[in-house]
Amino acid sequence: MADHTEVEEVHEDSAADVTSAALEVAPYNVAGSRGPRFGAPLVEYVLRLGDDRLVLGHRLSEWCGHGPILEEDIAVANLALDLVGQATMFLGLAGELEGAGRDADALAFFRDGTAYRNALLVELPRGDFGFTMMRQFLFDAFSVVQLDALASCGHAQLAAIAAKSLKEAKYHVRHSGEWVVRLGDGTEESHARISRSLAELWRYTGELFERDVIDDAVEAHGIVFDHEAARARWEAIVHDVLQRATLEVPAPPIMASGGRRGRHTEHIGHLLSTMQSVARAHPGATW
Amino acid sequence: MSTTDTTPRYEGQLPADGLTVTGATQWPLWEVFTQAGKGAPHEHAGSVHATDAEHAMQNARDVYARRGEAVSLWVVPATAIVASAPGDAGPFFDPGNDKAYRHPQFYKVPRGVRVF
Amino acid sequence: MEQPITAQADESALVAAFEARIAAGESIEPKDWMPERYRKQLVRMMSQHAHSEVVGMLPEGNWITRAPSLRRKMSLIAKVQDEAGHGLYIYCGTETLGVDRHELLEQLLDGRAKYSSIFNYPTLSWADMGVIGWLVDGAAIVNQTILAKTSYGPYARAMVRICKEENFHKRQGYEICATLANGTPAQRAMLQEAVDRIWWPALMMFGPSDTDSPNSAELLKWRVKRKTNDELRQRFVNLTVPQAIAIGLTLPDPDLRFDESTGNWEFGEIDWTEFFQVIKGEGPCNRERLAARNQAHADGAWVREAAAAHAAKQQRSSTQAA
Numbered sequence: 001m002a003d004h005t006e007v008e009e010v011h012e013d014s015a016a017d018v019t020s021a022a023l024e025v026a027p028y029n030v031a032g033s034r035g036p037r038f039g040a041p042l043v044e045y046v047l048r049l050g051d052d053r054l055v056l057g058h059r060l061s062e063w064c065g066h067g068p069i070l071e072e073d074i075a076v077a078n079l080a081l082d083l084v085g086q087a088t089m090f091l092g093l094a095g096e097l098e099g100a101g102r103d104a105d106a107l108a109f110f111r112d113g114t115a116y117r118n119a120l121l122v123e124l125p126r127g128d129f130g131f132t133m134m135r136q137f138l139f140d141a142f143s144v145v146q147l148d149a150l151a152s153c154g155h156a157q158l159a160a161i162a163a164k165s166l167k168e169a170k171y172h173v174r175h176s177g178e179w180v181v182r183l184g185d186g187t188e189e190s191h192a193r194i195s196r197s198l199a200e201l202w203r204y205t206g207e208l209f210e211r212d213v214i215d216d217a218v219e220a221h222g223i224v225f226d227h228e229a230a231r232a233r234w235e236a237i238v239h240d241v242l243q244r245a246t247l248e249v250p251a252p253p254i255m256a257s258g259g260r261r262g263r264h265t266e267h268i269g270h271l272l273s274t275m276q277s278v279a280r281a282h283p284g285a286t287w
Numbered sequence: 288m289s290t291t292d293t294t295p296r297y298e299g300q301l302p303a304d305g306l307t308v309t310g311a312t313q314w315p316l317w318e319v320f321t322q323a324g325k326g327a328p329h330e331h332a333g334s335v336h337a338t339d340a341e342h343a344m345q346n347a348r349d350v351y352a353r354r355g356e357a358v359s360l361w362v363v364p365a366t367a368i369v370a371s372a373p374g375d376a377g378p379f380f381d382p383g384n385d386k387a388y389r390h391p392q393f394y395k396v397p398r399g400v401r402v403f
Numbered sequence: 404m405e406q407p408i409t410a411q412a413d414e415s416a417l418v419a420a421f422e423a424r425i426a427a428g429e430s431i432e433p434k435d436w437m438p439e440r441y442r443k444q445l446v447r448m449m450s451q452h453a454h455s456e457v458v459g460m461l462p463e464g465n466w467i468t469r470a471p472s473l474r475r476k477m478s479l480i481a482k483v484q485d486e487a488g489h490g491l492y493i494y495c496g497t498e499t500l501g502v503d504r505h506e507l508l509e510q511l512l513d514g515r516a517k518y519s520s521i522f523n524y525p526t527l528s529w530a531d532m533g534v535i536g537w538l539v540d541g542a543a544i545v546n547q548t549i550l551a552k553t554s555y556g557p558y559a560r561a562m563v564r565i566c567k568e569e570n571f572h573k574r575q576g577y578e579i580c581a582t583l584a585n586g587t588p589a590q591r592a593m594l595q596e597a598v599d600r601i602w603w604p605a606l607m608m609f610g611p612s613d614t615d616s617p618n619s620a621e622l623l624k625w626r627v628k629r630k631t632n633d634e635l636r637q638r639f640v641n642l643t644v645p646q647a648i649a650i651g652l653t654l655p656d657p658d659l660r661f662d663e664s665t666g667n668w669e670f671g672e673i674d675w676t677e678f679f680q681v682i683k684g685e686g687p688c689n690r691e692r693l694a695a696r697n698q699a700h701a702d703g704a705w706v707r708e709a710a711a712a713h714a715a716k717q718q719r720s721s722t723q724a725a
Contacts, residue, residue, distance in 0.1 A: 054473075061467045061476070064483045065460035066695065068703020069314070070491050071335055071346040073460070077484035078349050081477055088473045105472045129706045175345055182338070185716065186709025193705065278529045279471040285587050287471045287529075287579075313505040314711060316498065333561070334495045336504065338714035350488055354568070373435045 036261035041217035043098045050090030051118035057083030059126050082168040089161045109279035113268040120259045121204035123268045130183050131197040137176035141237040142208045143169040145230045154222015177241045184245025206255025316365040317343040321357035430556040433499040449497040450507045455519035456490035462526040478575050489565045496557035521608050523686030530597035536576015538605040545639045554626040584650040599655045607678045609636040644668045
């Protein structure tokens with residue numbers, strides 16, 4: 001309440017007074033950097049890896065009990081389990097590297113959306129089963145390429161987690177890729193539906209291969225990731241499957257991005273308000 | 288819904304149209320065999336519905352090996368399995384019971400000798 | 404079904420031989436001769452069981468996206484996944500009796516088939532995930548351990564596999580309960596509230612009282628069931644009360660008391676009016692559960708069609724190539 005009163009009083013003052021008062025500190029405090037505010041590069045980097053997988057795993061878990069056939073309920077749950085498991089390892093490492101006493105749960109349940117570092121692709125609502133599988137495939141193909149590179153990187157802990165996750169990702173891309181083929185080639189309806197999903201999703205794929213200051217900075221820790229080479233490998237996987245699925249590679253649109261620096265779609269807020277509701281209602285509790 | 292094969296399919300019975308089920312609602316049934324460890328025999332674990340062999344293999348992996356219970360999987364179209372009929376039990380298997388010489392217990396070993 | 408028997412053997416001789424096999428503890432296999440009534444009862448019981456697993460995914464699935472820790476999120480996903488798996492194993496078993504899963508699903512979706520009444524209750528707090536694992540899976544395990552010795556081979560084998568997997572469910576449920584019981588006052592209150600709400604519906608899971616169970620005698624005679632509903636219910640109560648005491652919970656039954664002479668925990672009368680109401684489709688969530696299953700089935704139709712169409716195209720092209 002005290003804050004409100006103060007604000008009111010400021011507004012009641014004349015504009016000239018406010019300006020002159022503010023100007024006394026202005027040269028130092030107002031002109032901030034244009035760039036995003038990042039934490040320590042290595043922590044940022046590992047958060048990106050963890051958040052991609054946590055958010056996508058969460059989206060997949062929304063399918064539990066609502067899949068098109070029982071076998072697929074089980075398969076999608078497996079994908080979700082693997083991804084949340086990978087996220088737990090990456091976030092655990094991020095917390096350790098940060099050294100502020102935050103574990104994987106603290107990072108997952110007590111960060112706001114703007115502190116999340118996942119790519120926009122993974123936070124989009126699950127859509128229909130075709131949308132879910134197309135998104136999964138586009139991510140899985142990226143994940144395989146990314147983890148394959150990281151598995152031999154110079155940061156031992158990160159490399160170990162990547163190597164373990166890579167085994168899972170290889171299976172995932174096979175599963176989601178086969179679904180893209182089935183749905184693309186299947187019926188007129190399925191072809192139309194999954195073509196639409198591909199078109200909607202395509203503009204979120206560019207962000208996966210964007211390089212920024214964080215990528216440059218972690219090279220000092222032995223984490224060298226060639227984004228252009230990765231994109232070429234990803235395209236090879238994606239084009240092959242799309243071709244088998246009788247789907248056309250969309251023309252390159254203007255790519256959407258922002259998740260890596262906390263500039264998300266509005267979906268992240270709703271996703272997190274669900275995910276974090278119980279944990280945040282009981283801060284400090286053990287589960 | 289389009290034409291659905293409503294013929295009940297179970298062990299040993301062949302649907303008239305083989306594996307091509309164009310009906311939307313029911314994919315063909317595949318029997319799943321899992322091998323628990325290297326060197327162990329493949330044993331029947333259950334079945335899954337799937338459209339083709341690769342699909343059946345993936346479903347079998349997710350359903351019957353999600354706890355790491357298997358090192359190898361076989362999937363077989365349920366319709367390809369031919370089972371002996373219970374009525375054959377006599378003529379088929381009884382003769383085997385007579386042939387005690389097929390079982391190791393048939394052969395006497397001198398006391399105190401360990402045979403492998 | 405094919406009946407490979409000599410023409411002159413009459414039905415009663417077959418039934419006698421069948422019952423002799425059961426009495427001798429043999430298991431009945433899919434292609435064995437069986438009375439039509441036995442087959443029908445099995446289909447009814449097994450499909451109800453499978454439906455229960457499938458519908459049972461919904462109340463717990465409701466909390467997956469809100470699980471308060473990553474570990475809990477994973478174990479809950481794994482548990483709901485197991486339920487899909489268990490439904491699948493039992494449907495497989497039922498298919499050996501010559502019915503399609505598709506046929507059984509239709510019966511579930513149009514409301515003809517029954518499933519366990521417990522899943523028509525809502526899940527209202529995170530504590531329900533603990534209490535369902537502890538009480539509902541606990542009750543299911545009591546039931547299923549006995550069913551693992553049922554006379555029909557495929558059902559028994561599915562049960563053996565399921566029992567192995569379900570042990571984890573009960574343990575994770577009880578672990579959640581014990582954690583909440585040792586937690587903050589708000590967590591303890593949340594837990595007690597869930598127990599108060601779920602205790603009686605959990606006791607109802609064993610079905611009507613023996614005096615009121617139309618199918619029991621026949622199922623027991625053919626050793627499809629090996630114990631009566633009331634015997635199993637008592638066994639469950641005896642196992643569970645000490646577990647409640649161990650974590651400082653009270654059970655919502657003023658008549659609950661230990662009887663030294665029988666060694667049983669005596670309990671109060673179940674509200675059978677509520678039980679039959681839920682069974683008849685008038686429980687708190689019957690409509691929501693069926694609507695969710697129907698929605699999933701309808702939403703998935705184009706996916707199932709597409710997969711079948713793709714496979715058919717592949718097969719045609721490989722036939723042409725050959």
